[in-house]
Amino acid sequence: MSNSHLFMKSGFIKTPGQNGVGRYICQLQRVVLKFCKNNGSSRGLRDFIEKELVDFAKDNPGTVVYLKPRRHRAPVIIAEYLNGERQYVNCHNYTSEEVSKWLNLLRTQAGNNDNIRLRKLWHTDHPSIQGPWTPYTFREPALNLVDFPNEELSKPLYVEPSATEKLLEIFKEQQRNLNILEKNQRE
Amino acid sequence: MYRQGFSTLITQCLKISIPAIQQTERRYIKRWVAPTLRELQRRRDKIGPPKPEPRSSYLEWNYDAEIFAFSKRLGEVFKEDVLRQALTHRSYSLKQEEQDGIQTDDNSALIEKGYNLITSYLKEEFAKKYPDVLVGVLYDHLITTEMLAHVATHIGLKDIILCADFPVEATTLANTFASIVAALEISSGKERAEKFINDILVVQLNGKDVYDLWKLNDAFGYLKTMLKDKDIEPRLCNQSGASTILANYQVGLYSNKQLLGIGFGETINIAKHTAALDAIQRIYNKRSPLS
Numbered sequence: 001m002s003n004s005h006l007f008m009k010s011g012f013i014k015t016p017g018q019n020g021v022g023r024y025i026c027q028l029q030r031v032v033l034k035f036c037k038n039n040g041s042s043r044g045l046r047d048f049i050e051k052e053l054v055d056f057a058k059d060n061p062g063t064v065v066y067l068k069p070r071r072h073r074a075p076v077i078i079a080e081y082l083n084g085e086r087q088y089v090n091c092h093n094y095t096s097e098e099v100s101k102w103l104n105l106l107r108t109q110a111g112n113n114d115n116i117r118l119r120k121l122w123h124t125d126h127p128s129i130q131g132p133w134t135p136y137t138f139r140e141p142a143l144n145l146v147d148f149p150n151e152e153l154s155k156p157l158y159v160e161p162s163a164t165e166k167l168l169e170i171f172k173e174q175q176r177n178l179n180i181l182e183k184n185q186r187e
Numbered sequence: 188m189y190r191q192g193f194s195t196l197i198t199q200c201l202k203i204s205i206p207a208i209q210q211t212e213r214r215y216i217k218r219w220v221a222p223t224l225r226e227l228q229r230r231r232d233k234i235g236p237p238k239p240e241p242r243s244s245y246l247e248w249n250y251d252a253e254i255f256a257f258s259k260r261l262g263e264v265f266k267e268d269v270l271r272q273a274l275t276h277r278s279y280s281l282k283q284e285e286q287d288g289i290q291t292d293d294n295s296a297l298i299e300k301g302y303n304l305i306t307s308y309l310k311e312e313f314a315k316k317y318p319d320v321l322v323g324v325l326y327d328h329l330i331t332t333e334m335l336a337h338v339a340t341h342i343g344l345k346d347i348i349l350c351a352d353f354p355v356e357a358t359t360l361a362n363t364f365a366s367i368v369a370a371l372e373i374s375s376g377k378e379r380a381e382k383f384i385n386d387i388l389v390v391q392l393n394g395k396d397v398y399d400l401w402k403l404n405d406a407f408g409y410l411k412t413m414l415k416d417k418d419i420e421p422r423l424c425n426q427s428g429a430s431t432i433l434a435n436y437q438v439g440l441y442s443n444k445q446l447l448g449i450g451f452g453e454t455i456n457i458a459k460h461t462a463a464l465d466a467i468q469r470i471y472n473k474r475s476p477l478s
Contacts (some may be wrong), residue, residue: 017341021393022386025260029343032247062260080242082343134451136425142452143202166347 005117012123016083016110025082027110030064031103032078040093042075047096056100062109077102084114223450241353242346253347260343264373273297274344276359278351283322287442294366301365304372306330308381314388318471324401329388335361338388347363387431406463410440411445413470417442421459424449438462 010099019025023102029043033049035042049067057065077099089102161169216221242248254274258265280293309329328334336357339345347361348355372380403409411419425437429458438458439449448466452458 017338018390018393021343022390023262025342029256029260030253035428060255063250064249066257082341084340084345090194124288133231135427135435139425 001117006117008117010117010119012119013121014110014123017120019110026060026062027082028063028079028105030080031106032066032068032074033067033075034070034078035075036072037069039058039072041071041090044094044096045075045077045091045099048099051096056103059083061114063107079109079112081104081109081111083111088115090101102158118162151162167182201209236412237353248266248344250347257343261383263371263379264375268374269370270367273366274347276348276350276363277473279349282351293309294363297366297369298362298389299365301367301369304368304377304380305365305384307387308384312385321397321401321471323398325392327402328395332357332361333366334391335388337365338391339364342387397468403464403467406460406467410463410466413467414447419447421462423455438467 003103016027017025019027026120026142033045033053035045035049053065054066057063075094077089077091079087081088087155091099091102094102196207196211199386211282254267254270254400258270273294275291275293277293277295279292283289283291306326309326312323313325317325339360340399342364344360344363344367345355348359368380368384371383386471407419407421420441423436424439424460426435428434434453435451436455437449437451438455440447440459440462448462448464448469450458450461450463450465452461
């Protein structure tokens with residue numbers, strides 16, 4: 001993701017109307033190809049119309065294809081989806097191959113995905129099939145058989161050593177060091 | 188300035204007096220443009236955003252092609268005259284008759300037929316798998332106008348409906364869905380129509396939680412009436428953080444030392460309620476595996 005995408009509207013991929021659960025319905029309901037009959041910038045689109053458009057229409061009978069010639073205007077594809085969204089693709093100087101690739105994208109999309117930053121490339125409504133964590137989820141099974149009140153479990157987890165214990169520890173350390181010193185001197 | 192200097196220079200040189208030359212200023216910045224645009228924008232703002240136009244009013248609109256694409260989109264075979272009738276509402280045919288004196292068949296009969304088919308199919312199909320209470324709940328959820336309108340828009344009915352009102356109302360959309368179902372039954376038979384209902388309408392239940400649709404206020408009471416012969420015993424299985432804001436309790440419902448259901452809650456009563464919900468779900472699931 002580059003910096004320019006930061007302020008784009010963000011979203012997740014979505015399937016409108018449970019499409020594909022029962023049967024798949026192509027979400028592109030109609031497409032309008034607008035082009036000029038003699039301007040050079042429409043040449044690729046005109047080539048596409050001459051050579052490939054009939055096949056496209058045959059393969060996708062669920063999509064209505066309209067052609068709209070208009071003089072000296074930019075070539076444009078307008079896609080209309082079942083969810084009511086429209087998408088413009090400016091085809092200025094496109095080759096016929098580019099046009100067919102764009103049409104293929106429009107055909108397989110579920111809506112206008114322009115200006116949307118996908119937060120993730122996948123989405124699920126049920127992130128966990130285990131359910132939420134609870135304080136009892138990973139509890140030790142041995143605790144099920146314990147009788148309460150239990151002396152062992154009632155002890156504090158950590159008791160700080162008392163001053164006397166600390167002193168004794170220091171004294172023992174000193175003795176140990178002395179012993180080592182004496183041993184070294186003897187050698 | 189320059190001109191004036193020039194003319195004084197000439198008078199000085201030629202020693203004659205020339206009357207001052209009348210000047211017209213030439214401005215290359217057109218000062219009327221910005222105010223005009225501003226005024227136009229102000230008027231546009233005053234009028235407000237343009238009203239949505241029906242798609243059929245566009246130049247690129249071919250109703251025959253739209254109807255052909257509609258049936259192909261769904262992968263169904265319709266008789267064309269029946270489909271056209273199914274899309275024509277009473278309001279539209281009345282308007283036609285008033286304007287041009289042409290009588291067209293409307294879909295009032297088809298709507299009723301479609302609703303009957305949908306109702307009988309849904310109730311029959313749900314009754315095979317779910318208890319009576321749930322049949323009612325699921326049916327009520329699917330038969331609402333919003334749900335039918337939602338489904339109708341997502342098969343592309345919104346633009347091809349023939350009716351007097353625009354934008355198309357939700358009830359009109361829902362009615363059209365029903366009439367389409369009836370048209371399919373006439374065209375391709377009852378089996379196809381039922382498959383259509385299943386694929387388009389019933390599928391909307393996918394991913395829904397039963398308890399989002401079924402509001403059970405007294406789940407424990409319901410469970411008790413369900414299991415009249417059994418003794419249900421709620422037990423507190425776990426608790427922690429009592430008298431804090433993170434208090435949580437886990438209650439299990441037992442019957443004859445068998446766990447029926449288990450649930451959590453921030454109070455014991457809520458935990459008991461969720462445990463009862465869980466128990467009901469487990470019992471029904473065992474009785475009829477969810478498909």
